[in-house]
Amino acid sequence: MGMLGGGPGSFIGPVHRIAANLDGLIELVCGCFSSNPEKSAQTGDELFLPKERVYTSYQEMIEKEAALPEGERMDFLCIVTPNHLHYAPAAMAMEAGFHVALDKPVTYSLDEAKSLAEIAARTGRRILLTHTYSGYPLVKEARYRVKRGDLGKIRRVFVEYPQGWLSTDCAAVNKQAAWRVDPARSGKAGCMGDIGTHAFHLANYITGLKVKELCAELNSFVPGRLLDDDGTVMIRYEDGARCLLSASQVCAGVENGLNIRIYGEKGGLEWRQDTPNTMIFRPVDGVAEVIRTATASIVSPAAQHNSRVPGGHPEGFIEAFANLYRNFALTLMADAEQREPSECCLDYPSIEDGIEGMQFVDAVVGSSEQNAAWVKWER
Amino acid sequence: MGMLGGGPGSFIGPVHRIAANLDGLIELVCGCFSSNPEKSAQTGDELFLPKERVYTSYQEMIEKEAALPEGERMDFLCIVTPNHLHYAPAAMAMEAGFHVALDKPVTYSLDEAKSLAEIAARTGRRILLTHTYSGYPLVKEARYRVKRGDLGKIRRVFVEYPQGWLSTDCAAVNKQAAWRVDPARSGKAGCMGDIGTHAFHLANYITGLKVKELCAELNSFVPGRLLDDDGTVMIRYEDGARCLLSASQVCAGVENGLNIRIYGEKGGLEWRQDTPNTMIFRPVDGVAEVIRTATASIVSPAAQHNSRVPGGHPEGFIEAFANLYRNFALTLMADAEQREPSECCLDYPSIEDGIEGMQFVDAVVGSSEQNAAWVKWER
């Protein structure tokens, strides 16, 4: 793969590189790591890349890579730049024949996301969207159990993503914060685009429910902040189930508290990202069970496929991230061998999830601007 | 004290009796435990009460007790009947010179609550409203720390009260369920009246914030159920802070998961009722602290006053309940001795909290009926 972004000071660039590399299926072969050529070169050196494959612009990278012989050129382009710099390189890469891996949220706007979908369909290229959290084995187990009916008809979903790292006005000193709170780079939402979309994807992935309408209130607590740093969304699903989604980046002192709880007629499931190897199943009348990664308790083929070590050896964020890349790579390998990719391989977030995420951002912002009015979900 | 209600099969009646009795300050001297005289007599026998002080109606009880000499007659009447049977005996008792202890929610309607406040003011009688959860030592500690400014200006409150025991249509077989889901006995709200008011009181008690407006959605998931068994409330406080309150009785398998999380500019506090002796304090930049009941970590006089055993000896629901009764009793004792009750003694929920709770029910139901419209809080 080639990488766009992820130069010095990047948080998510190195994570993508480690995750892609973890299973030995993907090799980083080129990159344009920074708009500053010196920084790009520095990162290239640190990664043992040959100098001629460290580029100074994505245009150069795509053109020169496309000119390389098959088998030598990159197979796909990984884009880890801020949101406003996703669309153009992704579009150009696909037009040039490359698949694409994109950090979330997929684009700056819904229109851009739809356009990427059109290009992907036309060019036959695949898109990986790194909603990491659906890569955890127990999230897959949850999806499986919901589908199997362990919970009966679902009634109530709670999904929360609290963080505290934007509790202060840290944009001046924190590069990660700076672009996230800037409408020109982040898009029309701040917190809801950055982490609300993760929560929304997680609920969709596990439950498979379809949104009918939603109402939302977005808040901006830190003085001077232009985008939301906190928000609440009430979601009505088409079949009558309800979801309460909250996301906040001003929960002082909280690290990364993504969690989901789902209750149906027959039972409930509870999972937290900060203890990702444990999930609680609560039968409506009975004793709660402790479902654990990689023990007898995992029954879903997808969960087993996405776990690497025996029970009791904690798996974490990087492994979840690597699961996305591994499945994407296995799919590309199947394509290359003209085999049908298995369901387990195709189990990675893609452009459809990206469109849903951008639609979510639009709907949430729209509702909030109308004082939390109900907004219908368009299909 | 005398007790109205709490006969065979009652859950909360015995809890009131144990809690009131726990510290040796209050003695049960009479009761009318059931509208069925035989059942009432049976409970009286079990409680070693003399037969002449087991009554067949609250009217009889109040009249006959009032006729007894001071020091012999009950000091206050404890009412643990369903909601629709609170007002009349409470009003009559106060008019006859007795103080009153009421299970929550305070009455069937807001008007009734306001009327009780008027009678109490006119007669100089005191009212205890048993919102148990503000009796926990660490809840008092939280209130103290918020007031002291440990969290800075509060921005975001999450308060949840999930239960699962009404996940099925159990009214026919569960006496506790039967009246709670019946509008004629419960009032205009089900879940929100029964446990939503607890959550609302808890948030008010700790933060001291004033509601400006709220919007709410109530749901009724179990087929045929007439009242809400689930609901979400978004609250805007007057100073800009926000609260997300959810209450549900269809979270299958969940016992009694009341919890609150409060985040301000300088830090956060997190507390759960099912592990009531631990509270987490998160400074905005620093290491989280584990605040525990009855160790060096408790600094609030109220928390110390409301704890009975050294650290590491778990205190539970009954002790929290008993704290309400103890403070009420200490206040009545101070009154009797014509002393000013201390702040610690006066620290029990009363009719003002009851009115706020009924106003909350009215606003929530009103908002939900208008598809979650914003409803101003009247003062």
Add this chain to the structure above:
Amino acid sequence: MGMLGGGPGSFIGPVHRIAANLDGLIELVCGCFSSNPEKSAQTGDELFLPKERVYTSYQEMIEKEAALPEGERMDFLCIVTPNHLHYAPAAMAMEAGFHVALDKPVTYSLDEAKSLAEIAARTGRRILLTHTYSGYPLVKEARYRVKRGDLGKIRRVFVEYPQGWLSTDCAAVNKQAAWRVDPARSGKAGCMGDIGTHAFHLANYITGLKVKELCAELNSFVPGRLLDDDGTVMIRYEDGARCLLSASQVCAGVENGLNIRIYGEKGGLEWRQDTPNTMIFRPVDGVAEVIRTATASIVSPAAQHNSRVPGGHPEGFIEAFANLYRNFALTLMADAEQREPSECCLDYPSIEDGIEGMQFVDAVVGSSEQNAAWVKWER
């Protein structure tokens, strides 16, 4: 009941009074709360006792109470003095016809314990020994499940009682510490007598296993301390099972971490005193279950009998303590009515447990003095 000890500054005295009082079955009618008459009188006043029933010595109390008419005099004497002051009043009380409740460890020495057993047998008096922790509902549930065979043959027990409150040389400023570290008042063991006996009782109570031999190492970490403040015991049971018992009062910062884990051929059970309403059951091949107080998960009649509130309402130390007193009271009531007390009523620790505890202290100290030699358990 009457109380000996428990005057100003006492920790355990008030706990006994609350616990005894909690269910309305036991009334404190007299006491000798301190060897200092003024302090004794002060406590008596605070407890609303008539002055004539606050005594200045246990001899006076026993004599004068014995002279009162039946029904008016105390039924039993509760002794909460330091260890060296247990035997004489207990013996005298039984000889005078009173039952006895004793705080643990039962006496200063094994000989004293055996003598109390003899007197009890001869006089037909009953003895309650307050090993609180076996009063928890889930401990009773554990005992039941072990007996039912859920774990299969037991192989391995771990029981630990870590505390940190004696990490410093605090005897000069802490009355509770002062007598516990003094051989003249505490007996031949410090930590092992004070809390090791609790751990030992807990393991015996749940497993029913019989000790064959043990070896132990006792340590005294705080400079100048004469008795052990830490120790480890390896226990071999008669049937080949093994127990590792540790107790320490120098685990800096730890409150009261009593916990037990039991593993057999078919499964394991794990319980911690600081979260007493949860127990984990681990089947040898399967999914761990979360057993909770007072839900469908409690199956033992004894556990149900010893729980007062529905699931999700935490029960704590005081309720566990009260369970001992309630069962003792129910037994005395059955005696009074010449009924056979039920198994549930007789379920309280007594003099046999006390003798086992003192024998444990003797064996542990003996082993430690021989550099952790194996000591046979005498029967």
Add this chain to the structure above:
Amino acid sequence: MGMLGGGPGSFIGPVHRIAANLDGLIELVCGCFSSNPEKSAQTGDELFLPKERVYTSYQEMIEKEAALPEGERMDFLCIVTPNHLHYAPAAMAMEAGFHVALDKPVTYSLDEAKSLAEIAARTGRRILLTHTYSGYPLVKEARYRVKRGDLGKIRRVFVEYPQGWLSTDCAAVNKQAAWRVDPARSGKAGCMGDIGTHAFHLANYITGLKVKELCAELNSFVPGRLLDDDGTVMIRYEDGARCLLSASQVCAGVENGLNIRIYGEKGGLEWRQDTPNTMIFRPVDGVAEVIRTATASIVSPAAQHNSRVPGGHPEGFIEAFANLYRNFALTLMADAEQREPSECCLDYPSIEDGIEGMQFVDAVVGSSEQNAAWVKWER
């Protein structure tokens, strides 16, 4: 690197490969994955290795690799065979100029371990011993804080390694179990060699204390099992501190419960492998602190160096394992560039830890054979 062992059905082979590969510093270039040439070839294919570098014996691998030009041949040999097959290939590899990475325990016997140390010293080769658990960031943080004196003088250590997977006689069906319970392949200890050495290493690594003497009891609970599947060790350190070490593989239902608790004059530290990103610090008089991986709470340079993602993104077993390999690789890179490796790079377990582990096994088995007699630690 080249790999010996790790063919089809191996648990730890794939973990080594992922861990070594994770940071992009180490590439698998050859292997002899099984004594069965077909299986070896199959694994080689799955790993995209050229057929000519998949060997049929370690002798062939070492000889042929040694004949390759520098830069092309493997840098070190990773040995993941059962214990009895560690020594010969490790010795031969070092003599041929290769460094060595060994799974634990280091060898079949203490003599073999000492011999490897001699060869390493003579040939100037480096040895990595994969005691994974000291690779966790918070374990490094613990070591740092102990050294800094946060705990004061250490008094008491508890280290436990309970597992349940050998609760039944599963050797016939579980390849992992088969060799571990076989004295011919495992060495003179079973459980104590397999996981007791991990616990021992962890305590040594964090505390830096020196063993003076120990006594131990080993048990074999599963009928017919020849080696210990459970054991307890009491350790006396030279400066008077005490450690209680227990390891068991018959704790039915337990996964991998390694945990350590350390208490000193000024405070305590508690860490569990199954929640590896949280550590509790308990000051002797104060409020417990929650130390977390990769937040402001990590102060040790080594902990920071061995963490890859921001706080709140769980790091697990694979990352801990990868830390060992990364430090080993950075050390080899420094060697190659004739730089002095930094302290952070040299922070990986090596042959000295292996010798200590084998000496531990010898002492423990020796003590147990003498009915838990005290055995002096030889230096």
